[in-house]
Amino acid sequence: MKTVTIVSGNFATSENNQGNFTGYTSVGERIFVNKQLMTNLGITENAHFKAPLFAVIAERQFDVLDENKQPTGKTFTRTQALSIFSKVEEISEAVNADFKMQVTITKDRKAIAESAELDDETVNKLISASIF
Numbered sequence: 650m651k652t653v654t655i656v657s658g659n660f661a662t663s664e665n666n667q668g669n670f671t672g673y674t675s676v677g678e679r680i681f682v683n684k685q686l687m688t689n690l691g692i693t694e695n696a697h698f699k700a701p702l703f704a705v706i707a708e709r710q711f712d713v714l715d716e717n718k719q720p721t722g723k724t725f726t727r728t729q730a731l732s733i734f735s736k737v738e739e740i741s742e743a744v745n746a747d748f749k750m751q752v753t754i755t756k757d758r759k760a761i762a763e764s765a766e767l768d769d770e771t772v773n774k775l776i777s778a779s780i781f
Contacts, residue, residue: 650731652740655680655702659695660687672702672730680706682730690735703740704730 658672658680670682670692682704692698706728713723734740755776762772 650705650707652744653678653680653704653706655682655704655730655733656700658682658698660684670698672704679728680704680730681727682733686730686733690733702733702735703737704733705740705744706730 653674655672656675658670660666660668660670668684670684670687672680672682674680687693690702708726709729710724710726712720713725715721732740732743734743758776759772762775767775
């Protein structure tokens with residue numbers, strides 16, 4: 650997973666589309682964005698899109714379907730937005746949430762160990778041995 654800035658894009662308009670969005674980074678990387686993610690931001694048509702958007706992306710593998718929507722045994726990979734945000738502060742908060750939690754837990758553990766009057770070496774050993 651990585652984070653990117655989407656600087657341009659548009660909703661699919663072909664007959665067989667599902668109303669999904671294709672976004673592009675400043676270096677032309679193509680990002681598939683599910684319609685629901687865009688709807689969650691209040692963006693439902695091209696006129697609503699205002700760059701930039703900020704996304705957490707990953708490559709995902711999908712089955713190729715035949716005309717009856719049955720798997721063919723073949724697959725394809727595409728870069729897809731897993732989450733999308735309209736403000737850089739929002740994506741920063743989201744991607745750092747687990748790290749912030751771990752820091753808080755570590756600080757709490759250190760305070761608990763220090764309140765037990767353990768020496769610094771023992772406190773540090775306990776913290777480094779802790780599993781999150």
